[in-house]
Amino acid sequence: MxxxxxxxxxxxxxxxxxxxxxxxxxxxxxxxxxxxxxxxxxxxxxxxxxxxxxxxxxxxxxxxxxxxxxxxxxxxxxxxxxxxxxxxxxxxxxxxxxxxxxxxxxxxxxxxxxxxxxxxxxxxxxxxxxxxxxxxxxxxxxxxxxxxxxxxxxxxxxxxxxxxxxxxxxxxxxxxxxxxxxxxxxxxxxxxxxxxxxxxxxxxxxxxxxxxxRLDYVLGQMVAGDMDVSTNRTQFDLFGPAGIFRCRDGFAYIWMSAPSHWDGLRKLLGDPEWMNTFPERWLERECTPERVKLCRQYIAEWLATQEKEKVAAEAQKLGLILVAVNNAEDLKASPQYAFxxxxxxxxxxxxxxxxxxxxxxxxxxxxxxxxxxxxxxxxxxxxxxxxx
CATH class of the missing domain: 3.40.50.10540 (Crotonobetainyl-coa:carnitine coa-transferase; domain 1)
Structure with missing residues (x-):
């Protein structure tokens, strides 16, 4: 029924x-x-x-x-x-x-x-x-x-x-x-x-x-008085290195806002030297535009050599929020969707x-x-x- x-x-x-x-x-x-x-x-x-x-x-x-x-x-x-x-x-x-x-x-x-x-x-x-x-x-x-x-x-x-x-x-x-x-x-x-x-x-x-x-917590903070009410679009910017990056076979989206995400990225990339130049908890306390730009640059260079589905699966096992950006053909071929x-x-x-x-x-x-x-x-x- x-x-x-x-x-x-x-x-x-x-x-x-x-x-x-x-x-x-x-x-x-x-x-x-x-x-x-x-x-x-x-x-x-x-x-x-x-x-x-x-x-x-x-x-x-x-x-x-x-x-x-x-x-x-x-x-x-x-x-x-x-x-x-x-x-x-x-x-x-x-x-x-x-x-x-x-x-x-x-x-x-x-x-x-x-x-x-x-x-x-x-x-x-x-x-x-x-x-x-x-x-x-x-x-x-x-x-x-x-x-x-x-x-x-x-x-x-x-x-x-x-x-x-x-x-x-x-x-x-x-x-x-x-x-x-x-x-x-x-x-x-x-x-x-x-x-x-x-x-x-x-x-x-x-x-x-x-x-x-459907708006996220930004609007809620404005309503609650925890954030200035503004039509400035930067009010909605979380000022982190999140974004969509090109891979070998398409694109992937990555999100980072916590120390666990930074640790997951470190493991995924094999503990690269450039990560040691960033403060350990910079995502929470010292997330400057300069660091965001530099971090995105390194991520972009590395992801350009990876396959989106494979790297997404590896990242998620490490607690890093990284997902493939799928097109219609990808969805049609998805094992999860088929299941x-x-x-x-x-x-x-x-x-x-x-x-x-x-x-x-x-x-x-x-x-x-x-x-x-x-x-x-x-x-x-x-x-x-x-x-x-």
Whole structure:
């Protein structure tokens, strides 16, 4: 049995955040009906990577990943007929997921303010960039905008030159994936609480707040008053020799902040003479920019001669935080990922057999399973005729 078996979800989402939330629920067994615009479908169908097979609406690898185990119903909820059909669907679902801008739900007749009056047992989750009441200039925002507004831009990368602009962070949709994950967790908790209260609830997910919650102890110290509040990016720099370094076959990341890390590095490098010129506990007490620069120089010279996976395994045995920076091919070939069965083969009617990432956690009794590929546009529209 899957963890979410018996839960019915209506997905109004048209962006990565809401679709990822729906995917997490559907892969754990929830029945997810995805409403799509007739003829054109969800905008994510037009986002790559693309396959050379199929028409424009069925070529997106991103859509195929985000929508496994779902059913596609073509319905324009902004029309009179669509509104009537939507009201009927709402009577048969436990959860609604939406990721349009604030105000859209009210316009289609699903007002969060009157949710308890009209749909007392419904769990309604809205994912927006800045919550339900943003300033006008923040009503519509891309992931990059939200990422920078959260403060994470100061960390990309940590310790970068002050005269260089902040980077965008990992991947294209980090903001949306993190928000989708939080939304799925909140929905699960709300469904659990509903077992006792018999009441639904409105869940307001702000992408900006989600990413702000991911900031490390620096923000916590500012809030607690232990560190000056500042927009200076150097506030987030830990002033150590951490960084990404080139290896013979790619890159590796190393982190050092404690005497045990310094001891591990010494053993890994074979007790080189240059390390004796540094004070024993310099990482904690005398971490000057000059020493950091010199340490990075020696590390870079040595790692350039090493293979990333091999040196990472050796370093970790010595208590040194050093990991390989993996690309997609590395992950596919990873023995650990193979052992955990992280990738699953999914047969799509247009794209064919493809490998999909699954979830990075396992529930022994109620595992996540991909039992059905992403739907074709409108493949299950006949479900509308089945509603009483």
């Amino acid at each position: 899957s963890a979410m078996r018996g839960i019915k979800v209506l997905e109004l989402s048209e962006n990565v955040s809401g679709e990822y939330c729906g995917k997490l629920l559907s892969d754990f067994g929830a029945e997810v009906i995805k409403l799509e615009r007739p003829g054109i479908g969800s905008p994510t169908r037009q986002l790559g990577p693309f396959s050379e097979k199929g028409d424009d609406n069925e070529r997106s690898g991103l859509f195929a990943y985000l929508n496994t185990n779902k059913r596609s119903v073509a319905l324009d909820v902004t029309t009179a007929a669509g509104s009537v059909a939507l009201q009927k669907l709402l009577s048969h679902v436990d959860v609604v997921i939406d990721d349009h801008a604030s105000g859209w739900l009210k316009r289609i007749g699903l007002d969060p303010e009157t949710l308890d009056e009209n749909w007392p047992k419904l769990v309604l989750c809205s994912i927006t960039s800045f919550g339900q009441s943003p300033p006008e200039d923040r009503l519509h925002a891309e992931d990059l905008t939200v990422f920078q507004a959260s403060g994470l831009g100061y960390h990309t990368p940590s310790g970068s030159p002050d005269d260089m602009p902040p980077l965008k962070g990992a991947g294209r949709f980090l903001t949306s994936y993190e928000a989708g994950l939080d939304a799925a967790l909140c929905i699960s908790a709300s469904l659990y609480e509903r077992e006792v209260s018999q009441r639904g609830r409105f869940i307001d997910i702000s992408k900006q707040q989600v990413l702000a919650s 955990r069965k992280f990738f699953a083969e999914v047969n799509h009617p247009v794209l064919g057999a493809t490998l999909h990432p699954t979830v990075p956690y396992k529930l022994s009794a109620t595992p996540a399973l991909i039992t059905m590929s992403a739907p074709l546009l409108g493949q299950h529209t006949s479900l509308l005729g089945e509603q009483p």
